[in-house]
């Protein structure tokens with residue numbers, strides 16, 4: 001049996017296989033209120049019918065100011081729960097687990113009005129200069145992540161992932177390139193980690209299910225973080241009860257990335273070995289054979305598929321055929337699945 005199609009269990013939740021749909025913003029809240037719309041219902045449910053083990057719903061903003069764009073999904077108010085609950089129901093109906101990525105865009109928000117960051121440094125010459133967050137801003141944002149987690153629980157999500165990657169707010173605190181604070185939230189690694197530490201602690205007061213954190217394991221810039229810097233951070237996360245590190249890279253500052261098949265797998269492997277924590281690999285993983293190699297060589301525990309899942313909602317079936325494995329079909333498709 002291919003390892004790709006073996007189950008993975010964490011904190012009492014079992015994914016039927018190790019194929020995860022990577023979180024991908026759909027920018028489809030056309031009313032600009034962060035509410036689930038028909039697109040989300042169709043898009044995510046299609047991948048559940050396609051037999052993903054876990055779907056991680058796109059970056060979902062914990063405050064209106066924390067959206068990347070006005071069309072982002074939101075979880076900043078109780079009004080968001082009903083639509084998200086409908087979505088979890090639609091996906092779970094097909095035996096697929098569903099997670100949500102809780103996010104705050106920080107200085108990468110492209111919105112009217114004030115935007116927030118650890119330091120008043122713009123991402124690039126075209127972007128707005130953010131306001132340096134006060135202690136009160138920090139406390140409010142931590143509370144917003146906690147409330148987001150509470151609502152995610154009410155909506156029936158199986159997994160919460162904190163978005164600590166791609167140069168959004170949590171990542172901006174972690175990296176010395178974007179965090180030049182002189183208080184207890186800046187300077188040493190412990191201090192730059194403090195914001196994430198406090199978010200994890202706050203989330204854990206309302207959430208005892210599987211908790212993932214997505215990180216950017218390489219800033220690809222001198223003076224920035226490398227995968228080695230993430231090993232102690234991953235150990236701290238593990239000590240705090242984080243179950244899995246979802247290992248991505250880049251985008252905290254503009255930098256060129258050398259992209260090739262599996263370009264981030266090595267980072268997932270290094271963190272898995274160095275910190276003794278489960279990881280997921282993501283980034284240009286497109287074939288079943290490639291995914292199977294990553295799992296069999298214990299380089300990661302789960303494989304996340306992004307763009308290939310956009311091209312092929314039935315990617316698990318495609319991968320199973322490639323690996324010579326027969327997987328269950330939705331019963332309505334049994335006559336045409338193989």
Ligand code: FNR
Pocket residue numbers: 022023024025026058059101163165166214248282283284285304305306307308
């Ligand atoms: C993304 N990605 C992404 N990552 C994330 O952590 N949260 C998000 O909301 C998004 N949004 C998003 C939208 C779209 C349209 C794309 C293509 C990508 C990154 C994504 O999850 C994944 O890490 C990368 O696309 C690399 O994996 P693939 O696509 O090579 O499998």
